[in-house]
Amino acid sequence: MRKRIQQSTSSPHRCNTAQCSPPRLVSMEELMEAAKGVSNMVLAHEIVVNGGFRIKPAELPEGSLEKTVKEIVHKAFWDCLETQLSEDPPKYDHSIKLVGEIKEALLSFLLPGHTRLRNQITEVLDLDLIRQEAMNGALDICKLAEFIIGMMGTLCAPVRDDEIKKLKDIHEIVPLFRAIFSVLDVMKMDMANFAVSSIRPHLMQQSVEYEREKFQKIFEQQPNSLDFVTEWLQEALDDLATLRCKNPPSPGDAGAATSGPPVLSPVAVQNWAYLKLLKWDHVHRPFPETLLMDHTRFQEMQLELEQLTMTGAVLLVLFNAAGAALSNLPGFADRIKTIIRVLLTGMHLPSFSLSDSLATTGEKICAEVNSCLSQHGFTPFTTEKEIVLKGQIQALANPDNTICKLIDSRIQTFLENYLTSGHQKSFPAVPGGLGPVQREIEEIAVKYVRLVNYNKMVFSPYYDVILSKLLNREESQF
16 A cells, blocks of 8 residues: 555655755765664654554565575575485585574573573584584484474464474475474564564653654754644644634533534644544645654555545445345445455545446445345345445445545544543444444554554644644634
8 A cells, every 4th residue: 555655646845945954965974873863763663653563574576686596595505405415424514504593593582581491402402512423423313303393382482383383294304494494584573573562662652752852853953844733733723713613612501512613722733633634635735744754654544544434435325225134144244345445446546437436336236235135035126226226326436425425524523532532442432324334443543543642742742832822822813
């Protein structure tokens, strides 16, 4: 999705000639230090805000020079190992080096308290002793491999048990060593990801202070680096002020605080501003400076919500037409959602035709509905009813469609309620009509609120100063 976003939208330039400072020559050391600082900050930010962050092995592009060279070198190494072991008597130079690498890998998985396991590994995989055994023709390489596999089974995560069992079925030495290193690489990834999940709570506060410190340095060098943030917050304040003018709370109305227009407070303005990011014009409007690292992330959520809005609208039309006969069938809604999701893939691209896609969606849904109704002993849709349903689905392509606006409004209401509920773990009640897409909405809400809350922790001092000025100016006008 991120690749599609980058291909289909152009990033607006933050600075124009009047805003940018004149260029300054910097040394290579300064440049490298800055690059390192930014890389560390982005990595720490990613770990904190992305609950699903995982370290993955690097995958070289298929057919690339790097991949070709790597495959050639690896094949040459394993062919050399096989040649050595096939000699009479066998040579174990390469094998002993591999055992040494395996030993270091196994030791790296141990915690400080694993004294017994450390002693076992050190004793059995004693390279000096192994060399002496090889020189005297007494080395039992299969026995060493058996010990290594057993130790890997002890140290690996339960999810790797099947891979460890497969190693025991390999009896040729060279394929076995290759498989052992492959599983060790996966175990290293598991260990790294375990470390990431362990440090995330401790990294949170440090990352907040680190990012704020880095931004403060930028702010001191370039005081206009909060211009777009100020515009963003001012626009949110103006929106709330307009809403209050249109719907002023009634005097003495006990429910005015919750059912009336949002109060003009710093928290309310910030929450409204963050909601506006889900409707942002990313092509023509510069993004607020304090959110640039999450620009693509907000853009992704916006596209997900647009697709989810359309999915929810199609489902609402369908279940209104089909009634309870289908809505209560287990698994039916998920099958329809899968069809819709596939047919709406790429709906943000310029080449995508929403009208054509919805026409196809109507055809597919009618076929699925009639098949399902027949299977469960219900009367299939008549031709007239199919035509009406297809027309209602295709009508959703109209930007002013009432059903789409209703679903969108209710999704925004749900996100707003979850955002204003603070750090409560339970979700607010899902508005009517969103039941079929509740799981997807809640998944997006979790990502969205985590991102917003983290951004608040980092940049609230700056937002508070700006909002204090804006709110004072707003009050002075009355």
